[in-house]
Amino acid sequence: MRGTDSLQKIVERHLCMGCGACAAARPDLVAMVDTQRYGRRPLLKAGADPSATRSLVKICPGREIHFAPARHYDEAAWGPVLEVWEGHALDPELRFRGSSGGVVSALALHGIESAAVAGVVQVTARHDQPLLNETVISRSRADVLAASASRYSPASPCEKLADVRADGRQHIFVGKPCDVAGAQRLMHADDRLRNSIALTVSIFCAGTPSQAATRELIRALGIDDDAQIEEVRYRGRGWPGRMAVRYRSTAEAIPEIESMTYEQGWGEILQKHTQWRCRMCADHVGEHADLSVGDPWYRPLGEHEAGESLIVVRTERGRRALSAAVEAGYLSLQRRSIATLAASQPNLERTKGAVFGRCLTARAIGVAAPLYRGGALHRVWWRALSPVAKVQSLIGTAKRIFRKRILLPERALDLAADGES
Ligand SMILES: Cc1cc2nc3c(=O)[nH]c(=O)nc-3n(C[C@H](O)[C@H](O)[C@H](O)COP(=O)(O)OP(=O)(O)OC[C@H]3O[C@@H](n4cnc5c(N)ncnc54)[C@H](O)[C@@H]3O)c2cc1C
Numbered sequence: 001m002r003g004t005d006s007l008q009k010i011v012e013r014h015l016c017m018g019c020g021a022c023a024a025a026r027p028d029l030v031a032m033v034d035t036q037r038y039g040r041r042p043l044l045k046a047g048a049d050p051s052a053t054r055s056l057v058k059i060c061p062g063r064e065i066h067f068a069p070a071r072h073y074d075e076a077a078w079g080p081v082l083e084v085w086e087g088h089a090l091d092p093e094l095r096f097r098g099s100s101g102g103v104v105s106a107l108a109l110h111g112i113e114s115a116a117v118a119g120v121v122q123v124t125a126r127h128d129q130p131l132l133n134e135t136v137i138s139r140s141r142a143d144v145l146a147a148s149a150s151r152y153s154p155a156s157p158c159e160k161l162a163d164v165r166a167d168g169r170q171h172i173f174v175g176k177p178c179d180v181a182g183a184q185r186l187m188h189a190d191d192r193l194r195n196s197i198a199l200t201v202s203i204f205c206a207g208t209p210s211q212a213a214t215r216e217l218i219r220a221l222g223i224d225d226d227a228q229i230e231e232v233r234y235r236g237r238g239w240p241g242r243m244a245v246r247y248r249s250t251a252e253a254i255p256e257i258e259s260m261t262y263e264q265g266w267g268e269i270l271q272k273h274t275q276w277r278c279r280m281c282a283d284h285v286g287e288h289a290d291l292s293v294g295d296p297w298y299r300p301l302g303e304h305e306a307g308e309s310l311i312v313v314r315t316e317r318g319r320r321a322l323s324a325a326v327e328a329g330y331l332s333l334q335r336r337s338i339a340t341l342a343a344s345q346p347n348l349e350r351t352k353g354a355v356f357g358r359c360l361t362a363r364a365i366g367v368a369a370p371l372y373r374g375g376a377l378h379r380v381w382w383r384a385l386s387p388v389a390k391v392q393s394l395i396g397t398a399k400r401i402f403r404k405r406i407l408l409p410e411r412a413l414d415l416a417a418d419g420e421s
Helices: 007-012 021-025 050-059 073-078 092-097 103-113 141-146 157-167 177-189 191-196 211-220 262-273 316-327 338-344 346-365 377-384 387-403 412-417
Strands: 030-035 039-044 064-066 083-089 119-125 133-138 171-175 197-203 229-233 243-247 256-260 291-294 309-313 331-336 371-373
Touching: 007 039, 007 050, 021 030, 021 050, 021 157, 021 177, 050 177, 073 338, 073 346, 073 377, 083 092, 083 103, 083 338, 092 103, 092 141, 103 119, 103 141, 103 171, 103 197, 103 291, 103 309, 103 316, 103 331, 119 141, 119 157, 133 141, 133 157, 157 171, 157 177, 157 191, 171 177, 177 191, 177 197, 191 197, 197 316, 211 229, 211 243, 211 262, 243 262, 291 316, 309 316, 309 338, 316 331, 338 346, 346 377, 346 387
Parallel strands: 064 371, 119 171, 171 197, 197 291
Antiparallel strands: 030 039, 083 309, 083 331, 119 133, 229 243, 243 256, 291 309
16 A cells, blocks of 8 residues: 555554554664543654554555455455354353453453463553553453453553563463454464464454543543553443542542443543544454454343443364353353344444445545455445435544544654653
């Protein structure tokens, strides 16, 4: 793709989604940093030669993604699907603390406790700065509990794959669809890493809100000073759980908690701040993973209902890992069909279709759009979108490009160099 032949240009042209694959491929050259406005971005280390990053372009999932060929409409809309299940962790604390039914955490814990893997790559809140995230390698139940529940803010799980490669033992990788796509591209280019990943698990993702979104959430809850904050929670401790901030008004004070519903927090604040690249994303359901996990939103939730997750089995390796976790007593599952998946996430199906129109408009105006090979996006655009939504995917994108000034280069790297961290 012309105009995106270096990391710098990928970032400037709004294609970076912050997965950290480039930093894992060359940790000597690139580090991931937090920027307020955009999310996590790759920063060239001092003294690194920018031309040395050209080879990293090939592993960037922001620039290019290859989908498995779609043999029929369901595969075009949802990617490879071998089985669909609904269920929950049998460990009540994992189920309660997890975003949905704690299934991702239960798979992680089963991997560790059965000694099938040496660790699990996961995202958790930073201890020193609870508004930010870090990627960790969990090795115990306490680690898995600490990393449970979704963080609706920027995270770069792929960057930890440099440690996994150096370790050489088997690991599970957990991430968003873009993270798993980045991990797959890295594994494709690196046999040692491929042999070190026993399983990839993707959470569904409608888009990552920026750090600025979390700050707006906190201000909406009436907390003015970030230094008072001890914990920010977006999901979990109930299903879907409340968006909650634990803070101390003075050093001596007992911590207080302010919260709002998940619907308010996501609908009124966070989703307004998803990064541009997420609007151009054609994979919200983890099509490149062995297993992908989301919410079974196909039915209204009862009051105080315990959490359930929806699980899509995409590979034989995923099928084996899921059934081993069930047999070992970590998960309780019930078989569902692809119709349950479609009824649970109709918005994600429509978004995938809309991305076909969005990419057409972006290219026509001169904005870089991700290259999607295979997958038959056009079929989803044609079938899942009403005539009005089709037009909207074209005209709405043009308006958004000008309103959000996407023709101007993203200056995340300059901001980072100016001291954001
Ligand atoms: C930004 C975002 C948008 C989402 N949008 C949707 C949606 O539209 N529809 C839907 O059904 N589900 C969505 N989810 C996923 C959903 O919130 C649950 O994660 C999913 O249902 C799995 O729940 P669980 O209880 O099985 O997982 P848990 O047991 O709670 O485990 C969650 C796992 O996700 C990891 N994780 C948390 N935050 C991040 C992050 N930012 N980046 C990478 N890894 C992370 C954790 O480390 C943990 O391993 C979204 C999640 C995020 C972070």
